[in-house]
Amino acid sequence: MHADRHPPPACPTQEPRRPRRQKQPHSGARPKARKSSPFCGPIRAFSFGGGWQSTAALVLAAQGELDYRTFLFANVGDDSEHPATLRYIRDHAAPYAAAHGIELRQLSRTRRDGTTETLYGRLMREGSRSIPIPVRMSNGVPGTRSCTADFKIRVIGRWLKAHGAGPANPATIGIGISVDEIHRANNRRSEPYEHIVYPLLDLGIRRTDCPRIIRSADLPVPPKSACWFCPFHRLTAWQDMRHDQPDLFTRACHLEHTINTRRAALGKDPVYLTRYNAPLADVTPDIDPLPFDETDGTCDSGWCFT
Numbered sequence: 001m002h003a004d005r006h007p008p009p010a011c012p013t014q015e016p017r018r019p020r021r022q023k024q025p026h027s028g029a030r031p032k033a034r035k036s037s038p039f040c041g042p043i044r045a046f047s048f049g050g051g052w053q054s055t056a057a058l059v060l061a062a063q064g065e066l067d068y069r070t071f072l073f074a075n076v077g078d079d080s081e082h083p084a085t086l087r088y089i090r091d092h093a094a095p096y097a098a099a100h101g102i103e104l105r106q107l108s109r110t111r112r113d114g115t116t117e118t119l120y121g122r123l124m125r126e127g128s129r130s131i132p133i134p135v136r137m138s139n140g141v142p143g144t145r146s147c148t149a150d151f152k153i154r155v156i157g158r159w160l161k162a163h164g165a166g167p168a169n170p171a172t173i174g175i176g177i178s179v180d181e182i183h184r185a186n187n188r189r190s191e192p193y194e195h196i197v198y199p200l201l202d203l204g205i206r207r208t209d210c211p212r213i214i215r216s217a218d219l220p221v222p223p224k225s226a227c228w229f230c231p232f233h234r235l236t237a238w239q240d241m242r243h244d245q246p247d248l249f250t251r252a253c254h255l256e257h258t259i260n261t262r263r264a265a266l267g268k269d270p271v272y273l274t275r276y277n278a279p280l281a282d283v284t285p286d287i288d289p290l291p292f293d294e295t296d297g298t299c300d301s302g303w304c305f306t
């Protein structure tokens with residue numbers, strides 16, 4: 001058998017591939033830029049939302065229970081993600097991933113000119129008419145949203161495609177949905193460049209298992225992850241915010257007021273951040289929060305309740 005004079009090095013799934021030499025152009029014309037993948041095989045990555053399930057998955061990957069070495073966090077904006085989530089990722093999740101040879105990569109939405117666009121920035125943009133978040137209509141029903149698709153799904157999709165994922169070479173994307181949330185699995189159709197899987201379901205992990213898994217790595221349990229202004233928050237979450245982070249609560253009230261001032265100028269009905277058809281400050285109890293935890297109102301899987 002003919003032996004390769006220069007056999008390729010062993011190539012684990014996510015090791016970068018050496019760039020191949022490009023052919024010399026025939027004339028003096030400049031060679032065309034070629035789209036190539038730095039990965040040697042199909043990409044395997046986990047969608048990281050920064051909450052319980054994602055962090056448990058990170059620990060399981062570090063412990064060899066899950067086969068993922070790349071975690072992708074679509075950051076909708078440093079001014080939009082809950083500050084406690086960003087602090088947790090900076091102080092705990094990122095150092096832990098690095099210490100275990102796992103890449104925890106933050107991605108953000110970029111405009112054509114290369115600048116970063118944040119969700120809060122889009123909401124507050126002067127003269128903006130679009131409301132990308134699921135504000136509540138007068139009957140309490142959430143309006144159409146584009147935030148998840150624009151700031152998470154497409155952001156991760158763009159990165160996957162830039163790294164070689166495509167219909168012929170789809171990336172495997174792990175989503176951190178636990179057994180108690182099984183109804184959320186398969187709610188979003190896969191794009192042609194990806195194959196979505198649910199590794200926590202395969203392991204039979206429930207949301208309530210996550211704190212134990214996270215603590216087993218000597219990590220603190222992360223806070224719930226979602227944008228601080230998300231209209232999917234339960235009333236108790238707003239109550240917590242009013243009590244514990246009054247400045248953030250005031251900003252949320254200001255955002256709601258700004259949206260409605262614009263809508264009034266266009267002759268449109270008001271919309272709200274809660275389902276109670278009244279301003280946030282009027283419906284959120286200004287008393288001590290109740291001593292129990294809500295399990296929803298989070299965006300942990302990185303796909304926002306889809």
Ligand code: SF4
Pocket residue numbers: 076133134145147148151226227229230231232299303304
């Ligand atoms: S947490 Fe809420 S506001 Fe933020 S991206 Fe997800 S659905 Fe949209």
